[in-house]
Amino acid sequence: MNSFKAKYGPWALITGASRGIGAEFARQCAERGLNVICIATNESLLKQQKEYIEKTYGIEAITVTLDLAREDILKVLRPITRNLEVGLLICNAGISSVRPFLDQDEDELLRQFYVNARAALLLARHYGQLMAQRTRGGIIMLSSASAMNGTAYAANYAGTKAYNLILGESLWYELKDHGVDVxxxxxxxxxxxxFEMHNPKPGTFVPVMGVERTVAEALKSLGKHPSRIAGSMNRLAYGVMGRLFSRRRAINTxxxxxxKIFNPFL
Ligand SMILES: NC(=O)c1ccc[n+]([C@@H]2O[C@H](COP(=O)([O-])OP(=O)(O)OC[C@H]3O[C@@H](n4cnc5c(N)ncnc54)[C@H](OP(=O)(O)O)[C@@H]3O)[C@@H](O)[C@H]2O)c1
Structure with missing residues (x-):
């Protein structure tokens, strides 16, 4: 715990920290003694999160109500974080969708692209530069198992997640000489x-993990791997597919x- 704080403290900046995986990242960072900057659009959820975390873990939490699809996100964040040493950046905010590509309108697709990919790019460059100057820090890019190969009915989403994965792996190599783990x-x-918003069909055989384990695996993997799939069953399934299946077969599967899982939508 102390070495985590020494390596990645004193502040963690987490996007999409109002609920789901991002809220759990904020909680587990606080548990490790880091102060947290939580970003999302839902102000009341962020407020609840701040109160809970500060009371439970005795750290400082700052909330920023910000739409990450905005053009000027760094203009908003630079002054807020100017005097805070952000040692850990978690690019978690994401918009998911399960719908045929041609049924989604242009604005919706672009908004997804901006939040999932563009915001992650700008934040990684800005905070990555500051971490490199201090020769210390960590960046986690939330990708998805859907980044491993083409995924119909989530085409744009999977494309943005592939971007997150490749950006993260590339920076893992590039920033390690600057003391920054990616x-x-x-x-x-x-x-x-x-996830639940898409009404996954009950009983379909896909392992569904809880946020606690997913986030613990991510924090444990930082500094050890360039990339990691959550859950041993998932690692096994995607490992087998990657080695034994042609791209065509993997995409079909x-x-x-x-x-099957999201049947009512498709
Ligand atoms: N859950 C899964 O099964 C799964 C699987 C693979 C990958 N992932 C990835 O894990 C990450 C978190 O997923 P999740 O399931 O926890 O999602 P979630 O429950 O939908 O939460 C998404 C978070 O992103 C924030 N967000 C969305 N749009 C935003 C915007 N325009 N500006 C600022 N914040 C925004 C949301 O906050 P507000 O609504 O308050 O803005 C929320 O805090 C995503 O990147 C997702 O792609 C999840």
Whole structure:
């Protein structure tokens, strides 16, 4: 715990920290003694999160109500974080969607692209530069198992997650000489409001993990791996697919299971 704080403290900046995986990242960072900056759009959820974390862990929590699809996110965040040493950046905010590509309108797709990919890019560069100057820090890019191959009915989402993964892995190599650990992290199905919103069909055989284990695995993997899939079952399934399946077969398999799991939408 203390070495985590020494390596990645004193402040963690977490996007999408109002609920789901991001809220759990904020909690587990606080548990490790880090102060947290929580970013999302839902002000009242952020407020609840701040009160809970400060009371439970005795650390400082700052909330920033910010739409990460905005053009000027760094203009908003720079002054707020100017005097805070952000040693850990967790690019977690994400918009997921399960719908045929052609049914989604342009604004919706672009908004997803801005939040999932563009915001992560800008934040990684800004805070990565500051960490490199201090030769210390960590960055976690939330990707998804859907980044491993083409995933029908989540085409744009999977594309943004592939971007997160490759950006994270590339920076893992590039920033290690600057003392900064980077991880591309791929949750599988994880029980969160964002996942449940798509009404996954009960009984479909896909391991669904809880946020506590998913986040603990991510924090444990930082500094050890360039990228990591959450959960041993997921690692086994994607490992086998990656080694034994052609791309065509992997895409067919994953896309068919999307139809099975999220049937009412497709
Ligand atoms: N759950 C899964 O099964 C799963 C699987 C693979 C990957 N992931 C990845 O893990 C991350 C978290 O997923 P989750 O399931 O926890 O999602 P979630 O329950 O939908 O939560 C998403 C978070 O992102 C924030 N957010 C969304 N749009 C935003 C915007 N425009 N500006 C600022 N914040 C915004 C939301 O806060 P507000 O609504 O308050 O803005 C919320 O805190 C995502 O990157 C997702 O792609 C999840």
């Amino acid at each position: 991880l591309g992290f791929m949750p599988g199905c994880t029980k969160t409001p964002g 994953v896309s068919r299971s999307m139809k």
